[in-house]
Amino acid sequence: MTRVLIAGGGIAGAITAIALHEVGHEPVLYEAYDRSAEGVGAFLTLAVNGLDALTPLGLKPLVKDLGFDTPRMTLGLGNGRRLSEFPLGGALPDGTVSQTVLRSDLYVALRDEAVRRGVPTEFGKRLTDAQQTADGVTAVFADGTKAHGDLLIGADGLRSTVRRILDPSAPSPRYVPLLNTGGFARGLDLDDEPGVLHMTFGRKAFFAHVLAPDGAVWWFANVPHASEPTESDLAAMRGPGWRKRLLDLARPDRTPATAIIEASENIYEPWATYDFPTVPVWQRGRIGLIGDAAHATSPAAGQGAAMAIEDAVTLAMCLRDVSNPAAALPTFEALRRERVEAVVAQGKRNGDAKAPGPVGRVLRDFFITRAMRKPATDDPNRFMWEHRIDWAAPVS
Numbered sequence: 421m422t423r424v425l426i427a428g429g430g431i432a433g434a435i436t437a438i439a440l441h442e443v444g445h446e447p448v449l450y451e452a453y454d455r456s457a458e459g460v461g462a463f464l465t466l467a468v469n470g471l472d473a474l475t476p477l478g479l480k481p482l483v484k485d486l487g488f489d490t491p492r493m494t495l496g497l498g499n500g501r502r503l504s505e506f507p508l509g510g511a512l513p514d515g516t517v518s519q520t521v522l523r524s525d526l527y528v529a530l531r532d533e534a535v536r537r538g539v540p541t542e543f544g545k546r547l548t549d550a551q552q553t554a555d556g557v558t559a560v561f562a563d564g565t566k567a568h569g570d571l572l573i574g575a576d577g578l579r580s581t582v583r584r585i586l587d588p589s590a591p592s593p594r595y596v597p598l599l600n601t602g603g604f605a606r607g608l609d610l611d612d613e614p615g616v617l618h619m620t621f622g623r624k625a626f627f628a629h630v631l632a633p634d635g636a637v638w639w640f641a642n643v644p645h646a647s648e649p650t651e652s653d654l655a656a657m658r659g660p661g662w663r664k665r666l667l668d669l670a671r672p673d674r675t676p677a678t679a680i681i682e683a684s685e686n687i688y689e690p691w692a693t694y695d696f697p698t699v700p701v702w703q704r705g706r707i708g709l710i711g712d713a714a715h716a717t718s719p720a721a722g723q724g725a726a727m728a729i730e731d732a733v734t735l736a737m738c739l740r741d742v743s744n745p746a747a748a749l750p751t752f753e754a755l756r757r758e759r760v761e762a763v764v765a766q767g768k769r770n771g772d773a774k775a776p777g778p779v780g781r782v783l784r785d786f787f788i789t790r791a792m793r794k795p796a797t798d799d800p801n802r803f804m805w806e807h808r809i810d811w812a813a814p815v816s
C-alpha cells in the first residue's frame with residue numbers, strides 16, 4: 421500500500437484521492453482552504469471525456485445530479501446573426517452529454533465524497549515546502565506541521581507551490597489579455613431552449629449564456645484587458661462600476677446580453693485569464709504534478725476540468741499497476757503529456773479567437789468562416805472529447 425500525500429482538494433486532488441482509495445492505496449488529501457472554497461469562476465461545463473473517466477469510480481451520477489445537460493452550442497455575432505449550431509462534444513453510449521455545474525457545488529460534492537469513502541482529508545492545510553528523503557517525502561505546511569508519505573502529488577492548481585518546489589525555473593502562467601466574469605439572472609423571458617450554450621462574438625466582448633432548466637440564465641463574458649491586472653486593479657473593478665463597464669461593452673450588440681447583465685443580482689468580480697504553454701518538469705523522484713498544476717489551459721478549451729479528471733484516473737491506474745510508486749510517475753507522464761499538450765494548444769487557438777487585436781481578428785474570422793462552411797462536421801475540438809480511458813486495461 422502506497423501512502424500518497426495530495427496537496428490540493430480541487431477537482432484533480434479530490435478525484436485522485438477517491439481513485440487511489442478505490443485501488444487500495446492510502447491517499448491523504450490536504451486542502452489549503454475550507455471545505456466550501458471553490459476557486460474562481462461561476463460555472464463550468466464538463467465535457468463527456470471527463471464524465472466518462474468518472475464512470476468506473478461511480479462518480480458520474482454525482483456530477484449529473486448537480487448539473488444539467490448541455491448538449492449543444494450556438495455561435496453568433498453581436499449583430500444578432502446566428503452562424504452555426506454545434507453538438508457540444510458528442511454523447512456517451514448511455515446518452516450522457518456535457519454537464520454544466522456550479523463550480524462551488526462540484527468542489528464541495530467531490531470533497532464530501534472523498535470523506536464519505538474514508539479518505540483522510542484535512543482542510544486549512546496549505547503546503548509550503550517538501551523534501552525528498554531516502555524512504556519517501558516529507559510535506560511541510562503553513563501551520564508548521566509535517567506529514568510523511570511515499571509520494572507527494574501536487575494538485576494545487578494554476579499557482580502550484582509543488583511545481584515551484586519541483587522546478588524553481590518552471591514557467592509562470594501567461595496572461596491572456598482577457599478578463600472573465602459572469603453571473604446568474606432570473607425573471608427573464610428568453611426564447612431559448614434550456615441547455616443550449618450560446619456563444620457570441622460581440623462587437624466589444626465575448627459573451628456566453630445558457631438557460632438552465634429552472635429558468636435561471638447562467639452567463640460569462642470575456643472582456644479584453646491589455647495588461648495583467650493586479651489585485652488592486654481587480655478590487656477597483658468590483659461593484660457597480662464593473663456592471664456599468666459590462667453594459668457599455670454589451671450595448672452595441674443586438675443580443676440578450678444587456679438584459680441578462682441588467683437582470684443579474686450579483687456579478688462575479690473579474691478574474692484574469694491565463695494559459696500555460698508547457699511545464700517541462702512534471703515529476704522528479706517522489707514528487708509529481710497533475711491537473712492545472714502541470715498544464716493549466718485557457719478556459720477557452722472547455723477541457724481543464726475534464727483533463728484534471730483524466731489525469732487523476734490515469735495516475736491511479738499507474739499506481740495500481742506499476743509496482744514501484746516512484747516509477748509510476750514517469751509512466752503517468754509518458755501516458756499523458758502528448759495528449760495534454762495537444763489540448764492546451766487547441767485551447768490557445770480557441771482563446772486567441774476571443775482576444776483583441778489583429779491575431780484575435782484573424783482567428784475569429786477563421787473560426788467564423790469555418791463555422792459557416794462546415795457547421796456540424798468539422799469540429800477542431802473533436803479529438804479532445806472523443807478520448808476515452810480504459811480503466812480495465814492494465815498500464816504497463
Ligand SMILES: Cc1cc2nc3c(=O)[nH]c(=O)nc-3n(C[C@H](O)[C@H](O)[C@H](O)COP(=O)(O)OP(=O)(O)OC[C@H]3O[C@@H](n4cnc5c(N)ncnc54)[C@H](O)[C@@H]3O)c2cc1C
Nearest residue numbers: 428430431432452464465546547576577711712723724725
Ligand atoms: C474562468 C474559468 C472557466 C473555466 N471553465 C471551464 C469549463 O467550462 N470546463 C472545464 O472543463 N474547465 C474549465 N475551466 C478549467 C478548470 O476549472 C480547471 O482546469 C480545473 O479546476 C483544474 O482542476 P485542479 O484540481 O487541477 O485545480 P483547482 O481546481 O484550481 O484546484 C486546486 C486546489 O488546490 C488548492 N491549493 C492551492 N494551493 C495549495 C497549497 N499550497 N496547499 C494545499 N492546497 C492548495 C486550492 O485551494 C484548490 O482547491 C475553467 C477555468 C476558469 C478559470
